Amino acid sequence: MVRLAKFPLSVAPARRKLRPAEASDPVVPDTISVNTARCTWETIDGETMVIDTNSGELFALRGLAAPVWDSLVGGQATAQSLAAEAGRRYGTAAHDELAVLLGVLIDAQLLVPGKLATEAAPAWPGVYEQPMLDRFDDIADILTLDPIHDVEPSAGWPYQHGGEKA
Amino acid sequence: MTPADIDALDASLDAIDEWRDDMVVCLAGRILRIRVADQRVEQLIELAFGHLRHQLGAERPTLELRVAIGDVPGSHLTEPSDAVGVFRLPGGGVAVHHEGRQLELYRPSIGIDLLVAAQAATDPELLSHPMAATMAAWALDHHLLAMHSAAVEVDGRGVLLIGASGAGKSTTAMACAAAGLGFLGDDLCLVDPHSRTVYGWYGTMKLFDDSAAAIGSTKWSTMATNRLGKAVVGLSSADGIRLVDEAPLVALVVLDIDDGMGPRLIDLPRTKVIPAMRCTAVPLPGAMAPWLSGVATLARALPAFRVPLGWHLDDVVASIREAAARGCIT
Numbered sequence: 395m396v397r398l399a400k401f402p403l404s405v406a407p408a409r410r411k412l413r414p415a416e417a418s419d420p421v422v423p424d425t426i427s428v429n430t431a432r433c434t435w436e437t438i439d440g441e442t443m444v445i446d447t448n449s450g451e452l453f454a455l456r457g458l459a460a461p462v463w464d465s466l467v468g469g470q471a472t473a474q475s476l477a478a479e480a481g482r483r484y485g486t487a488a489h490d491e492l493a494v495l496l497g498v499l500i501d502a503q504l505l506v507p508g509k510l511a512t513e514a515a516p517a518w519p520g521v522y523e524q525p526m527l528d529r530f531d532d533i534a535d536i537l538t539l540d541p542i543h544d545v546e547p548s549a550g551w552p553y554q555h556g557g558e559k560a
Numbered sequence: 561m562t563p564a565d566i567d568a569l570d571a572s573l574d575a576i577d578e579w580r581d582d583m584v585v586c587l588a589g590r591i592l593r594i595r596v597a598d599q600r601v602e603q604l605i606e607l608a609f610g611h612l613r614h615q616l617g618a619e620r621p622t623l624e625l626r627v628a629i630g631d632v633p634g635s636h637l638t639e640p641s642d643a644v645g646v647f648r649l650p651g652g653g654v655a656v657h658h659e660g661r662q663l664e665l666y667r668p669s670i671g672i673d674l675l676v677a678a679q680a681a682t683d684p685e686l687l688s689h690p691m692a693a694t695m696a697a698w699a700l701d702h703h704l705l706a707m708h709s710a711a712v713e714v715d716g717r718g719v720l721l722i723g724a725s726g727a728g729k730s731t732t733a734m735a736c737a738a739a740g741l742g743f744l745g746d747d748l749c750l751v752d753p754h755s756r757t758v759y760g761w762y763g764t765m766k767l768f769d770d771s772a773a774a775i776g777s778t779k780w781s782t783m784a785t786n787r788l789g790k791a792v793v794g795l796s797s798a799d800g801i802r803l804v805d806e807a808p809l810v811a812l813v814v815l816d817i818d819d820g821m822g823p824r825l826i827d828l829p830r831t832k833v834i835p836a837m838r839c840t841a842v843p844l845p846g847a848m849a850p851w852l853s854g855v856a857t858l859a860r861a862l863p864a865f866r867v868p869l870g871w872h873l874d875d876v877v878a879s880i881r882e883a884a885a886r887g888c889i890t
Contacts, residue, residue: 434848434849434852434853435852436834436852436853436856438830438831438833438834438856438859438860439829439830439831440831441831443834443835443852443856445848445849445851445852447848447849450841450843450848452834452835452838454831454834454835456831528835530835530838532724532838532839533838533841533843533848
């Protein structure tokens with residue numbers, strides 16, 4: 395059970411509040427950084443594999459996505475400023491493609507409002523490589539079939555943080 | 561599932577006056593003592609772990625396991641979400657409830673306990689992999705990854721066979737074993753990513769009839785047949801199978817679908833390894849981060865290949881031998 399999300403083919407920019415060539419779009423003003431509490435990642439040969447430890451979803455980031463992700467590990471920026479810089483360096487298509495990808499990562503809660511003091515500074519590559527994302531949900535399916543429950547002795551089991559029975 | 565169910569399990573096990581002989585095994589270099597309270601579970605424990613039997617010397621067991629048959633607490637529950645799944649215990653460890661038929665607990669300070677309903681003593685999944693979830697949780701505490709994978713040994717070199725359910729792990733492992741290669745597992749293995757060692761875990765296998773026929777081994781005695789139609793077989797050296805406890809891991813092989821061009825070894829780029837290994841993940845609390853770190857360690861260190869499968873099993877075995885020969889020894 396693999397869901398492949400090739401960008402920008404399968405996720406229309408219109409789904410996101412980031413829109414092409416609107417670098418000053420005020421809809422998404424917040425800075426973003428990697429949700430380190432929720433995900434873990436490894437980089438191999440320039441590709442970054444991110445796993446959402448809550449859902450089990452695996453994301454493979456390639457091309458421009460990988461250095462941008464790296465920069466958001468220890469720094470923060472607005473999605474618009476990153477997309478705008480990509481557009482300035484590589485052209486309008488790069489702006490749009492990066493904006494869409496960042497939107498998907500925000501939707502997946504892998505990028506969250508930044509609370510870091512450092513500004514993200516991606517190592518922009520000399521040659522543009524389209525940001526790509528493969529999204530795999532097999533592990534999430536396994537977790538759904540064989541769920542992991544948190545427990546709270548006084549509340550009975552299963553129990554999810556927040557007080558509701560799972 | 562409530563905390564009272566755990567108390568009930570403890571009461572059931574504590575009330576047992578007479579435990580049968582202990583079995584001491586060595587798993588992944590750790591000494592485990594398994595105590596059983598019933599002949600029916602004694603047989604299944606022997607089938608699963610008999611190949612790991614160990615003569616206890618001065619060392620102390622690092623894990624105690626108790627296995628008994630009795631009334632499983634919580635079996636009255638009808639809500640699936642209340643009765644099924646992995647429960648993260650306060651203070652560490654897990655409880656795993658199998659629809660009222662088995663309750664297994666791993667508590668780091670106590671060990672592993674398994675209570676099986678009498679009517680579940682011949683469940684195929686229990687026979688093939690007893691206590692898999694709790695032992696995987698214990699392994700995680702010892703920096704070992706339980707991986708949904710097969711593995712074989714070739715001239716002292718371990719090869720991990722990766723593939724989703726139905727991809728051909730069991731067929732490949734058993735074809736290799738029938739050809740004289742060492743058997744480390746057909747569905748579950750323990751891996752230490754840092755020392756790059758793969759450990760044999762269960763001395764059982766699950767195989768479809770057509771695979772058994774293709775391998776030419778119809779003499780294996782079937783203990784049960786699971787819901788998918790796979791026969792559960794206990795392996796032993798008497799069947800001509802060489803069960804291996806551990807081997808240095810030298811290569812990763814992803815089993816791929818038949819592409820019509822016959823089984824052969826194809827290089828797999830390093831960046832493709834982690835996505836290909838996602839089927840090896842075993843769902844446990846806190847397991848995702850160590851899993852990703854572990855498979856990344858393996859992906860960086862070991863050559864990876866893919867083998868399109870087919871019924872030319874001699875070619876499959878030859879491909880696995882070639883992967884081992886091209887493997888990385890440090």
